[in-house]
Amino acid sequence: MATVQLQDVCKRYGxxxxxxxxxxxxxxxxDGEFMVLLGPSxxxxxxxxxxxxxxxxxxxxxxxxxxxxxxxxxxxDRDIAMVFQSYALYPHMTVADNLSFGLRRRGTPxxxxxxxxxxxxxxxxxxxxxxxxPAALSGGQRQRVALGRAIVxxxxxxxxxxxxxxxxxxxRVATRNELTRLHRRLGATMIYVTHDQVEAMTMGSRIxxxxxxxxxxxxxxxxxxRNPADTFVARFLGSPPMNLLPARLRRAAGGSVALVAGxxxxxxRWSDAALEGVAEASFGIRxxxxxxxxxxxxxxxxxxxxxxxxxxxxAETLLLVDTAGGEVTARLHRDTAARPGDAxxxxxxxxxxxxxxxxxxxxxxxxxxxxxxxx
Amino acid sequence: xxxxxxxxxxxxxxxRGPLLAVLVLYTLYTTLPFLWVGAMSLRTTxxxxxxxxxxxxxxxxxxxxxxxxxSNFAGYFWNSTVVVVSAVxxxxxxxxxxxxxxxxxxxxxxxxxxxxxxxxxxxxxxxxLLSLFQILVNYDLYNTRTGLVLVYVxxxxxxxxxxxxxxxxxxxxxxxxAARIDGYxxxxxxxxxxxxxxxxAIVTTVILxxxxxxxxxxxxxxxxxxxxxxxxxxxxxxxxxxxxQDIGMIATGVMIAVIPVIVVYAFFSEKLIQGMTAGAVx
Numbered sequence: 001m002a003t004v005q006l007q008d009v010c011k012r013y014g015x016x017x018x019x020x021x022x023x024x025x026x027x028x029x030x031d032g033e034f035m036v037l038l039g040p041s042x043x044x045x046x047x048x049x050x051x052x053x054x055x056x057x058x059x060x061x062x063x064x065x066x067x068x069x070x071x072x073x074x075x076x077d078r079d080i081a082m083v084f085q086s087y088a089l090y091p092h093m094t095v096a097d098n099l100s101f102g103l104r105r106r107g108t109p110x111x112x113x114x115x116x117x118x119x120x121x122x123x124x125x126x127x128x129x130x131x132x133x134p135a136a137l138s139g140g141q142r143q144r145v146a147l148g149r150a151i152v153x154x155x156x157x158x159x160x161x162x163x164x165x166x167x168x169x170x171x172r173v174a175t176r177n178e179l180t181r182l183h184r185r186l187g188a189t190m191i192y193v194t195h196d197q198v199e200a201m202t203m204g205s206r207i208x209x210x211x212x213x214x215x216x217x218x219x220x221x222x223x224x225x226r227n228p229a230d231t232f233v234a235r236f237l238g239s240p241p242m243n244l245l246p247a248r249l250r251r252a253a254g255g256s257v258a259l260v261a262g263x264x265x266x267x268x269r270w271s272d273a274a275l276e277g278v279a280e281a282s283f284g285i286r287x288x289x290x291x292x293x294x295x296x297x298x299x300x301x302x303x304x305x306x307x308x309x310x311x312x313x314x315a316e317t318l319l320l321v322d323t324a325g326g327e328v329t330a331r332l333h334r335d336t337a338a339r340p341g342d343a344x345x346x347x348x349x350x351x352x353x354x355x356x357x358x359x360x361x362x363x364x365x366x367x368x369x370x371x372x373x374x375x
Numbered sequence: 376x377x378x379x380x381x382x383x384x385x386x387x388x389x390x391r392g393p394l395l396a397v398l399v400l401y402t403l404y405t406t407l408p409f410l411w412v413g414a415m416s417l418r419t420t421x422x423x424x425x426x427x428x429x430x431x432x433x434x435x436x437x438x439x440x441x442x443x444x445x446s447n448f449a450g451y452f453w454n455s456t457v458v459v460v461s462a463v464x465x466x467x468x469x470x471x472x473x474x475x476x477x478x479x480x481x482x483x484x485x486x487x488x489x490x491x492x493x494x495x496x497x498x499x500x501x502x503x504l505l506s507l508f509q510i511l512v513n514y515d516l517y518n519t520r521t522g523l524v525l526v527y528v529x530x531x532x533x534x535x536x537x538x539x540x541x542x543x544x545x546x547x548x549x550x551x552x553a554a555r556i557d558g559y560x561x562x563x564x565x566x567x568x569x570x571x572x573x574x575x576a577i578v579t580t581v582i583l584x585x586x587x588x589x590x591x592x593x594x595x596x597x598x599x600x601x602x603x604x605x606x607x608x609x610x611x612x613x614x615x616x617x618x619x620q621d622i623g624m625i626a627t628g629v630m631i632a633v634i635p636v637i638v639v640y641a642f643f644s645e646k647l648i649q650g651m652t653a654g655a656v657x
Contacts, residue, residue: 055552076558088549092571102557149553 002066002079002156002189004029004052009061011047011213021047023213025061029157029191034183036204037193040236044213045193046161052191053159054078065156081150082159085166087142089134095121095145096130099152120152140171147179151186160192164199176202197237201225209233226369231282231360240287240318242354245303245325247283249275249355258283258355260348261303261325268350269365275355278363284354287331291347292319292338302345303328307338321346415626423622438627446624448631450603451610456635458520458606459588462527466584469528470535471577475569477536478543479551489540492533500530504597511598518601526598527588535580542576543569578643585639589632607632 004027011022022044029035037045050056052063054075063070070078081102089098096117103113121127124144134142143163150158160179164172180203183190194200200207201221209216209224209232217229228234228242235241247258249267256267256275260283267275293302305323312335319330321344330346338344355363415423416438417431442448477489507526508517516522546569554564570577592608599605611628614621 053552053556055555075552075556080556082553082556084549084553086547086549088547088553090550090553090568090572092574101554105558105563 003031004157004189004191005062005064005067006048006052007062007064009048009051009063010059011044011051011056012059021213022051025210025213025215027208027215027218029189032187032189034180034190034192034203034205036200036207037191037210038195038197038200038204038207038236039210039216040195043210045195045210048210049082049159049161049191049193052157053080053082055082079156080159081153081155081157082161083146083150083163085162087134087146087163087166089142089145089149091134094131094133095126095137095148098134098145099130099148102149102153116152116154120148123151124148139167140175143167143171143175147182151182156189158188158190160190162194163192164194164196179203197239201237209236211236227362228284228354229362231284231356234284234354234356234362238286240329240331242284242286243290243328244282244284244356245323245328247281247325247355249278249281258353261305261323261328263301263303263348265301265303265348265353266350267353267355269353269367269369270355270363271366274364274366278355278357280358281363282356282360283325284356285328285348285352287318287329288333289349289352290328290330291349292330292332292336293345293347297345297347300347301350302347304343304345307340307342307344309340310336310338319344412626412629415623416630418623418626420621420623435623438624439631442624442627442631446610446613446628447602448607448610448628451605451607452631454520454604455589455606455608455632458523458527459585461520461524462531462588463581463584465524465528466531466535467577467581470532470539470580471570471573472565473532474536474539474543475565478540478546479569489536492536495533496537500593504593507594508597518599518604520599520604523595523598523606526594527591530594531584531588535584538580538583539573539576543573546572582640582643586636589636 006025006027009022009025010020012018012020025044025048027035037048039045047056051058052070054070054073058071065078065080090101093101099117099120100113103116108116117130118127121130124147126141126144126148129137129141129145134145137145143166146163163179164175167175176199183203192199192203204221206219207221207224208218211232217224217233219227224233225237228237231244235244245260247260247265249256249258251272252264252266254266256270256272258265258267258281265283293300303323303325305321305328308320308322308327311318311320315333317332317334317336319332319336319338321328321330323346328346351367352369354369355365357363411428414429414431417434417436418429419435419438422429443452473492477485511517511519511522511526514522516525550568550572551564554568559567590608591606595606595609596612599609607628611625611632614624614628
């Protein structure tokens with residue numbers, strides 16, 4: 001197993017002044033860690049993974065695996081294995097040949113190859129398919145062969161490039177769990193690229209959120225979810241995304257308040273000192289923290305609006321509400337009698353509020369966010 | 376229910392009827408002349424003159440022996456085999472390598488080379504006949520099997536590259552990258568991934584090139600004049616005099632010439648189907 005270190009890594013296409021796909025990425029993946037690179041299409045996560053794999057050259061910066069510089073080392077000598085989104089199985093070979101293809105090239109003794117292929121096939125439930133070709137396998141089985149091809153090599157680092165994207169929803173959940181178990185069992189260093197936040201949240205020891213070729217935030221999944229570094233991370237993690245409303249801040253007798261959508265919301269997480277000099281900000285609240293207040297509710301911080309649509313999902317209901325500050329989404333953990341056109345009040349717990357400055361960066365609070373729905 | 380079933384069958388027949396009719400007509404159009412030549416190959420020219428469309432009764436099987444032994448068809452057959460097999464082998468190896476390079480590697484001039492190769496397909500081969508003749512004479516390759524092989528290679532290479540490049544370009548990049556991580560060099564990847572995965576396209580070009588070159592007449596007649604070096608299509612010409620055409624022996628010669636084409640097609644088309652069903656690229 002191994003650590004992977006990236007230091008100020010850049011990838012530019014078309015020479016020194018060319019298009020920068022990845023900029024100044026510095027990241028250390030610890031030995032045995034499951035690191036998820038998460039971000040939207042074109043954010044540079046796959047390019048970063050491919051640079052680690054040796055499939056893309058590094059324009060600038062330094063990559064080291066186990067302390068050994070890797071910039072100039074070819075892919076085959078990096079002792080990594082990669083699972084591709086398309087599985088990349090060799091269509092003319094049987095499952096057994098697919099599994100052993102890399103070992104044969106490395107001159108592994110025949111008996112050892114057979115032992116490892118048998119063990120891997122056993123681990124992944126592929127034993128009865130060893131003589132089949134990929135075309136005769138289901139999507140899930142092909143995915144397991146692709147995984148097996150990486151496992152059988154016993155590499156220092158496993159790299160995954162959106163390996164679950166081609167699976168249907170049910171199989172994706174099952175394979176996700178399988179991968180997590182596999183990581184626990186092998187204790188290997190794994191770097192996993194995805195644009196799916198559920199995969200990132202459930203699988204990663206840590207996640208690295210990327211945006212426009214740069215790292216936006218790195219941390220444990222819940223830590224990043226609860227303390228997003230900026231509006232991009234705040235909105236990218238969470239579904240539906242965090243509500244962001246324009247706010248004007250002012251000092252009041254009991255502390256600072258935010259004027260949001262015509263309502264005055266107390267800012268209990270921040271001291272006056274923390275908000276010194278901040279007049280305007282984005283006020284953030286996660287949909288699951290909002291409460292639909294009954295008409296006779298006691299006075300409390302809330303914003304008013306009109307129901308735009310109601311989306312019952314069974315276990316929960318999404319309420320889209322037009323407010324003076326823009327549309328917000330509330331996630332209710334029960335059915336609601338509210339109908340489009342109804343006037344409603346949405347309670348905003350002060351402890352679950354976020355503030356982002358004009359540059360989009362989070363304004364650091366003195367008290368952590370409540371994260372009530374997560375507890 | 377039964378009425379409805381009959382109605383469905385009638386609708387299906389009406390829908391498929393025109394298609395079937397076209398297929399039957401086309402099959403007759405291509406098969407009948409072949410069967411006619413086959414029948415003539417077993418009849419003498421005198422019998423054919425008396426009744427153009429008669430059946431071979433009795434069948435003169437001895438004509439095949441006569442053509443093979445007495446009219447040097449064994450030699451023509453050997454020449455054709457050497458020239459065509461060599462040319463097809465070279466075209467296939469060179470074409471596959473060139474197609475792989477053009478489909479897979481980004482390098483300056485890639486598309487220019489492809490365009491120049493491709494553009495040579497659109498010119499009729501007669502245009503280059505005289506210059507090729509002169510080149511072969513200058514290099515002492517005129518009237519040699521080597522000269523004819525080189526000309527055939529140059530004639531068939533553009534189409535081969537064109538067909539293979541289109542197929543190879545569709546092989547996912549991930550396969551190459553997986554093989555690179557598995558430790559294979561570029562040439563090993565070509566041999567162990569591109570060639571097997573691209574086999575259906577390669578076989579298609581082998582069949583196309585073999586059939587085309589086996590029947591090629593124009594360059595064979597211009598670039599080879601020695602009787603001992605002639606290929607089959609030119610050899611058949613022996614039976615055509617200025618005043619008399621031995622139509623019966625021409626038919627026998629044609630049948631001898633066509634047998635390898637049928638064998639190659641039957642053998643490789645089997646491989647072709649196997650290759651296609653062996654697994655889609657994904």
